[in-house]
Amino acid sequence: MTYQELKKLWLSYLAGKGHAIIPSASIVPENDPSTLFTVAGMQPLVPFLLGQKHPAGVRIANIQRCIRTNDIDEVGDDSHCTFFEMMGNWSLGDYFKKEKIAWSFEFLTSPKYLGIPVEKLHVTCFDGKDDNGREIAPRDTECAQFWEAQGVARDRIHFLPKSENWWAMGSGLGPQGPCSEMFFKSECKCDAKCKCNPAKNCGCFTELGNDVYMQYTAKEVGKIEPAKQRNVDTGWGLERILCFVNGYKSVYESEIFAPAIKLLGGDGRHARIIAEHTRAASMIVADGVIPSNTGAGYVLRRLIRRAVRTANANKIDGSIYEKLIKFYNTYLEFDAKTVIEVFTKEVNRFEQTLAKGLKEFEKVKGKLDGATAFHLYETYGFPIELTQEIATERGIKIDMDGFKVAQAEHSKASKAASAEAGAFKGGLADSGVETVRLHTAAHILLATLRKNFGADIIQKGANITPERLRFDFSLNRKLEPDEIEKVEKDVNQIIARKLDVIVKEMPLADARKIGATGTFSDRYGDVVKVYTIGDVSCEICGGPHVSNTKELGHFKIQKEESCGAGIRRIKAVLE
Ligand code: SER
Numbered sequence: 001m002t003y004q005e006l007k008k009l010w011l012s013y014l015a016g017k018g019h020a021i022i023p024s025a026s027i028v029p030e031n032d033p034s035t036l037f038t039v040a041g042m043q044p045l046v047p048f049l050l051g052q053k054h055p056a057g058v059r060i061a062n063i064q065r066c067i068r069t070n071d072i073d074e075v076g077d078d079s080h081c082t083f084f085e086m087m088g089n090w091s092l093g094d095y096f097k098k099e100k101i102a103w104s105f106e107f108l109t110s111p112k113y114l115g116i117p118v119e120k121l122h123v124t125c126f127d128g129k130d131d132n133g134r135e136i137a138p139r140d141t142e143c144a145q146f147w148e149a150q151g152v153a154r155d156r157i158h159f160l161p162k163s164e165n166w167w168a169m170g171s172g173l174g175p176q177g178p179c180s181e182m183f184f185k186s187e188c189k190c191d192a193k194c195k196c197n198p199a200k201n202c203g204c205f206t207e208l209g210n211d212v213y214m215q216y217t218a219k220e221v222g223k224i225e226p227a228k229q230r231n232v233d234t235g236w237g238l239e240r241i242l243c244f245v246n247g248y249k250s251v252y253e254s255e256i257f258a259p260a261i262k263l264l265g266g267d268g269r270h271a272r273i274i275a276e277h278t279r280a281a282s283m284i285v286a287d288g289v290i291p292s293n294t295g296a297g298y299v300l301r302r303l304i305r306r307a308v309r310t311a312n313a314n315k316i317d318g319s320i321y322e323k324l325i326k327f328y329n330t331y332l333e334f335d336a337k338t339v340i341e342v343f344t345k346e347v348n349r350f351e352q353t354l355a356k357g358l359k360e361f362e363k364v365k366g367k368l369d370g371a372t373a374f375h376l377y378e379t380y381g382f383p384i385e386l387t388q389e390i391a392t393e394r395g396i397k398i399d400m401d402g403f404k405v406a407q408a409e410h411s412k413a414s415k416a417a418s419a420e421a422g423a424f425k426g427g428l429a430d431s432g433v434e435t436v437r438l439h440t441a442a443h444i445l446l447a448t449l450r451k452n453f454g455a456d457i458i459q460k461g462a463n464i465t466p467e468r469l470r471f472d473f474s475l476n477r478k479l480e481p482d483e484i485e486k487v488e489k490d491v492n493q494i495i496a497r498k499l500d501v502i503v504k505e506m507p508l509a510d511a512r513k514i515g516a517t518g519t520f521s522d523r524y525g526d527v528v529k530v531y532t533i534g535d536v537s538c539e540i541c542g543g544p545h546v547s548n549t550k551e552l553g554h555f556k557i558q559k560e561e562s563c564g565a566g567i568r569r570i571k572a573v574l575e
Pocket of ligand 1: 040
């Protein structure tokens with residue numbers, strides 16, 4: 001089955017079941033400064049999963065381009081990719097487990113579709129418990145019964161806990177619920193002691209897809225409540241399925257990578273990394289990102305520079321990228337000319353300093369101090385993750401705390417200047433002083449709304465132009481005129497306190513530990529920026545912000561209106 005055939009098969013099957021086919025959304029989420037990339041097909045649909053009406057109806061399907069960098073170190077194995085396409089379908093408060101399971105079964109086993117022998121099909125269902133054995137929701141026997149009704153024998157249905165069979169976005173917030181994963185069982189070489197199941201990673205099971213039953217929602221991490229609207233959220237990895245149905249051992253043998261591997265002179269871990277990162281970076285550039293030192297631009301830079309370093313170490317010259325990009329363009333839609341231009345510029349920039357930077361490493365014995373790691377970053381353009389990787393290869397330890405101190409000092413010194421020049425990249429649409437001020441005002445507004453109307457209020461979106469701030473948040477009712485006045489007054493009082501706005505970079509887990517909020521902040525292990533405004537607000541955010549609230553002026557709400565079920569919109573300005 002070819003790549004195009006598989007895509008067509010998926011979409012036509014679901015169209016036949018009444019689904020509207022929608023295009024893939026951008027890889028860079030719109031109006032959501034708190035998340036870098038689209039990581040799942042459901043992400044652009046969150047407002048509709050929460051109850052807003054989708055213009056295409058209640059049955060939706062598509063193939064969504066996604067980026068996940070949490071497993072970047074695994075790239076080079078048989079299946080992990082940072083860029084992948086997700087075959088998805090959604091029920092927005094329409095059909096539920098019974099229908100979805102019947103369709104998944106049909107698509108997997110019917111000779112008209114994937115044709116997997118029923119006895120090779122194993123499925124998982126949620127056992128009701130978290131990973132400490134604590135009950136968090138009912139055991140999903142319903143799901144198991146529907147599989148059984150299709151003919152999946154009971155001993156091929158595995159009940160597993162939350163870590164395996166519960167799906168929520170990385171933040172733990174928003175629509176979520178038990179899921180059911182489908183697996184192909186190959187000939188098993190394990191001994192009896194293994195008691196193989198799909199959670200064991202013993203190599204006997206190949207994951208085919210994931211159907212999530214979003215019957216819960218969480219406004220606070222760990223506090224789930226039944227959702228008003230029960231949805232189905234399906235996500236099947238296109239690359240993996242293509243590889244599986246054609247009997248390939250790795251995705252690099254399939255038509256979407258094999259010609260790239262050939263261009264690189266043959267299969268090997270280094271060739272896989274270069275091929276995969278070039279593909280992912282091309283798709284990020286295609287959706288409008290340029291390499292930079294913050295946000296999505298930084299991840300893009302990391303991918304390109306990692307590819308360049310790997311190519312360089314393996315004596316593959318710089319002419320390879322254009323050839324690879326042209327090949328990917330044979331099946332992925334993008335403007336190849338622009339992608340090649342952006343790519344080449346970044347490759348050249350890095351190649352000029354790569355050799356010099358590597359020389360610095362030669363001098364290091366045992367431990368790389370923080371100042372040197374920062375020097376490599378600042379002067380030679382080595383993303384810190386790349387420095388860590390090279391250090392690991394050479395058995396060198398890095399003083400990461402020292403690196404962070406050096407970085408924080410540097411960012412403090414350059415902050416005022418860069419805010420004034422509007423010289424930041426990424427994050428907001430416009431880089432002017434006005435938008436930076438409104439962005440900080442948005443954080444204060446969210447904190448104020450939470451203080452006045454409940455800590456469960458979450459940001460649903462933000463859009464900032466130099467003229468105004470548009471801010472969407474969850475609330476089930478309209479704000480009264482005196483409440484609007486109170487919000488304005490509170491925000492202005494905070495502004496008048498002349499609070500410092502402080503930024504720190506830290507791993508996502510640490511940010512959560514200190515209680516930083518961030519809607520949809522599924523960064524999956526990346527380093528995030530946390531902006532703190534006095535004792536008022538602490539948010540994960542790409543920035544940029546002013547250094548002190550005294551720079552904001554007078555906050556004025558111009559309009560408060562509904563923008564969908566349970567969502568309000570505030571339009572505000574700084575005078
Ligand atoms: N959201 C689920 C996933 O990403 C299913 O689409 O696996």
